[in-house]
Amino acid sequence: MTAVRLLSTTVATPVEGTQPVRQPRTFPRLFGSLLLVVAAGISTVGAVPAGAEPAPAVRPLGRIVPAPASVQPGGAPYTLTPWTRIRVDDHSREARQIGTYLARILRPSTGYALPVTDDHLPGGIRLRLSPRDQGLGEEGYRLESTRGSLTLTAHKPAGLFHAVQTLRQLLPASVEKDSRQQVPWKVAGGTITDTPRYAYRGAMLDVSRHFFTVDQVKRYIDQLALYKINKLHLHLSDDQGWRIAIDSWPRLATYGGSTQVGGGRGGHYTRKDYQEILGHAASRYLEVVPEIDMPGHTNAALASYAELNCSGIAPPLYTGTDVGFSSLCVPKPVTYDFVDDVVRELAALTPGRYLHIGGDEAHSTSHADYVAFMDKVQPIVAKYGKTVVGWHQLTGATPAKGALAQYWGLDGTSDAEKAQVARAARNGTGLILSPADRVYLDMKYNKDTPLGLDWAGFVEVRRSYDWDPATYLPGAPGSAVAGVEAPLWSETISTSDHIEFMAFPRLPGVAELGWSPASTHDWEAYKVRLAAQGPRMAALGIDFYRSPQVPWPSA
Numbered sequence: 359m360t361a362v363r364l365l366s367t368t369v370a371t372p373v374e375g376t377q378p379v380r381q382p383r384t385f386p387r388l389f390g391s392l393l394l395v396v397a398a399g400i401s402t403v404g405a406v407p408a409g410a411e412p413a414p415a416v417r418p419l420g421r422i423v424p425a426p427a428s429v430q431p432g433g434a435p436y437t438l439t440p441w442t443r444i445r446v447d448d449h450s451r452e453a454r455q456i457g458t459y460l461a462r463i464l465r466p467s468t469g470y471a472l473p474v475t476d477d478h479l480p481g482g483i484r485l486r487l488s489p490r491d492q493g494l495g496e497e498g499y500r501l502e503s504t505r506g507s508l509t510l511t512a513h514k515p516a517g518l519f520h521a522v523q524t525l526r527q528l529l530p531a532s533v534e535k536d537s538r539q540q541v542p543w544k545v546a547g548g549t550i551t552d553t554p555r556y557a558y559r560g561a562m563l564d565v566s567r568h569f570f571t572v573d574q575v576k577r578y579i580d581q582l583a584l585y586k587i588n589k590l591h592l593h594l595s596d597d598q599g600w601r602i603a604i605d606s607w608p609r610l611a612t613y614g615g616s617t618q619v620g621g622g623r624g625g626h627y628t629r630k631d632y633q634e635i636l637g638h639a640a641s642r643y644l645e646v647v648p649e650i651d652m653p654g655h656t657n658a659a660l661a662s663y664a665e666l667n668c669s670g671i672a673p674p675l676y677t678g679t680d681v682g683f684s685s686l687c688v689p690k691p692v693t694y695d696f697v698d699d700v701v702r703e704l705a706a707l708t709p710g711r712y713l714h715i716g717g718d719e720a721h722s723t724s725h726a727d728y729v730a731f732m733d734k735v736q737p738i739v740a741k742y743g744k745t746v747v748g749w750h751q752l753t754g755a756t757p758a759k760g761a762l763a764q765y766w767g768l769d770g771t772s773d774a775e776k777a778q779v780a781r782a783a784r785n786g787t788g789l790i791l792s793p794a795d796r797v798y799l800d801m802k803y804n805k806d807t808p809l810g811l812d813w814a815g816f817v818e819v820r821r822s823y824d825w826d827p828a829t830y831l832p833g834a835p836g837s838a839v840a841g842v843e844a845p846l847w848s849e850t851i852s853t854s855d856h857i858e859f860m861a862f863p864r865l866p867g868v869a870e871l872g873w874s875p876a877s878t879h880d881w882e883a884y885k886v887r888l889a890a891q892g893p894r895m896a897a898l899g900i901d902f903y904r905s906p907q908v909p910w911p912s913a
């Protein structure tokens with residue numbers, strides 16, 4: 359397994375198509391708009407012409423990210439006015455909360471009052487939970503836009519929330535601004551019916567190498583929600599920092615969390631902080647997947663408690679960026695008291711299904727110890743009611759029933775290692791795909807990218823989007839794929855600006871791989887939809903990487 363990263367440092371990933379693709383404006387405005395309407399008329403968004411300009415007064419229905427499953431344009435647009443009301447089902451607290459969330463997004467830029475009401479009058483923006491629409495599942499929705507009303511229907515609240523994200527993207531980008539804008543607030547007529555391809559659509563933030571405050575995490579959650587990401591994986595412990603308060607082992611956070619890469623102050627989340635993150639994530643329909651990495655990547659814990667070391671001596675805190683040098687002491691009984699306490703407390707705090715136990719780069723643990731450790735630790739996770747997630751090295755041990763393995767290999771990963779993961783997948787282990795040379799958001803875009811690493815090569819926007827999760831890992835059945843996740847490791851990342859520059863615009867592409875049907879997958883069409891996100895990201899204050907592969911609008 360060491361070989362993965364050592365080998366991969368030498369893998370050169372070609373930088374793809376570096377020329378901006380812009381289509382010259384050779385057709386008159388009216389014809390251009392007609393073309394867009396016709397293009398939007400097909401049932402998927404695959405055929406919108408590349409770089410089509412000028413921007414029409416009404417955005418074509420379906421020009422959003424992730425691409426919806428089905429788009430049927432038609433009829434007159436819906437127009438928001440100063441008298442518009444947001445009408446929610448009277449019996450659903452969650453529908454009302456989502457309505458209020460929508461109103462808070464729309465009020466500053468429109469300047470309209472947009473009261474949220476449960477009156478039964480016709481018209482307005484309607485948020486409906488429909489028990490009959492079971493076909494929409496846990497997260498699907500229907501959006502119907504007509505001259506008289508705009509109706510969002512879902513079977514479950516998460517679907518309504520995703521419908522709101524679609525609605526945001528159908529309105530002009532300036533809707534995201536926090537001051538009043540004088541533009542017509544129109545949504546093209548027609549119907550979108552949309553359900554996700556995968557149930558697991560994640561983003562990971564490494565809060566260990568550099569600590570990020572609750573507000574920084576909340577800001578990232580808000581950005582993830584716009585693209586229908588539904589899992590936030592928090593990498594809460596590593597060699598450089600332990601970031602979550604554990605009452606039964608208090609020094610983990612107070613001492614183990616007291617520094618970070620480069621020697622800064624670090625930090626940790628109190629139980630209250632963590633609950634605030636959980637609450638915010640839940641309000642955005644994201645499930646938090648907490649990770650305690652073990653048995654390697656544990657220097658912060660080993661430094662905090664001498665008894666966790668086989669030698670009985672605590673090492674110093676670590677602020678560098680090496681990996682693979684630390685291990686919990688597998689033969690010692692106290693190791694499992696420790697794991698039990700940590701898992702018990704974390705599982706009790708976390709409402710989600712999953713608990714990630716790391717398991718990567720255990721280069722200081724023998725294979726036999728690694729297997730023995732995982733055999734003892736996975737049942738502890740189950741005992742506290744959670745499903746195990748581990749980095750794909752877990753497949754070298756015996757993954758628990760129902761466990762998910764997170765694959766972070768790359769093209770250069772050995773066939774034997776790929777085969778080991780594929781075999782586990784055939785035997786029932788689910789896969790979360792995070793190929794490092796595709797979706798590691800900490801990889802540099804190109805040699806000039808000021809932040810990030812390059813051990814998996816350079817990852818331009820097209821490369822991160824242009825692959826298929828279902829057929830990615832040879833020998834692994836498509837049905838084993840639970841979804842995709844874009845990790846952001848933070849050796850070089852220490853501010854929200856850094857997060858945003860590395861995540862955007864690659865994150866929306868990963869979100870699309872997770873949400874949209876394979877039939878919509880088409881880089882030429884995607885890059886046009888992504889380009890339309892440029893002004894929106896800018897309005898949200900996201901300083902994204904202006905990839906030359908994407909035909910960003912010039913204004």
Ligand code: NGO
Nearest residue numbers: 681718719749766800811847
């Ligand atoms: C690897 C390693 C992490 C690094 C990351 C940097 C995994 C699963 N383990 O990914 O410790 O931070 O690369 O890209």
